[in-house]
Amino acid sequence: TPTYVELLVQLLQERAQSAYDSRGTLDYFWEGTISDLLKLLNEMAKREGRNTEDWPASPNRFSRELHLSVDALKNYGLLIEWSKPSRCQRIVRVSQI
Secondary structure (H helix, E strand, O other), X not given: OOHHHHHHHHHHHHHOEEEEOOOOOEEEEEEEOHHHHHHHXXXXXXXXXOXXXXXXXXHHHHHHHHHHHXXXXXXXXEEEEEOOOEOOXXXXXXXXX
């Protein structure tokens, strides 16, 4: 398991926003650009002395890896969703299942 999976779970525990979804269920999530997410995860890893060599350094590659890992991340209780591009910027949403 790449270290970033553990950090994504930790990110939701530390910095999640909350809102009620269409079913009236409280949803905890983090939203931002893939660059913001990668930067935040790198800062968290550095703060904890974790190794970041096992995940991509560039936002494009990190986004691609997340796209390829969507189904596997569900096993860890993580849901990754992307919004449609607006102004050349896509928003990624990380939430718990």
